[in-house]
Amino acid sequence: MNDRLDKAVDLFKEVMIFGTERIIKSIDHEIYELYSPEQxxxxxxxxxxxxxxxxxxxxxQGVHKSAVSNRLKKLSHNGLIDVVESEKDQRGKTLTLTDKGKSIIRQSNELISSHIEELLAGELKESEIDEFIRIFKKVKAILKVEDDQ
Incomplete structure (x- = not known):
């Protein structure tokens, strides 16, 4: 890999790992007191x-199934997800968000978006934002993110 692409990949990983944590920890809202970043x-x-x-x-999430199981128990107990047992396989389950779960995520998304906008306001030029969008659309297409189901 060439040095510039290597640097870009490293920066991308750092933003993904540390940026998410920083943003969630810096938002003062009860959602982030009630639920962990992983949840x-x-x-x-x-x-x-x-x-x-x-x-x-x-x-x-890159974790063992037991970690997911513990998170699901709390989320189900709090009425954020529905667990539907498979009719074909006793071990099979399908998970969906309840209306309450969707509401929590919509609220979280609004909080995160507002916070990021505040952090970046005045820091990026319109042309830089356009370039960011162009690059991430291209990366998304290359990774086939939407087809990853």
């Missing part, structure tokens, strides 16, 4: 996919 991430995934199995959530 919010799980809800985000379900919001995007509409439904998923526990195994798929574990894959997307």
């Amino acid at each position: 919010i991430h799980m809800l985000q995934i379900l919001f995007k996919l509409e439904k998923a199995s526990p195994g798929r959530l574990a894959e997307l």
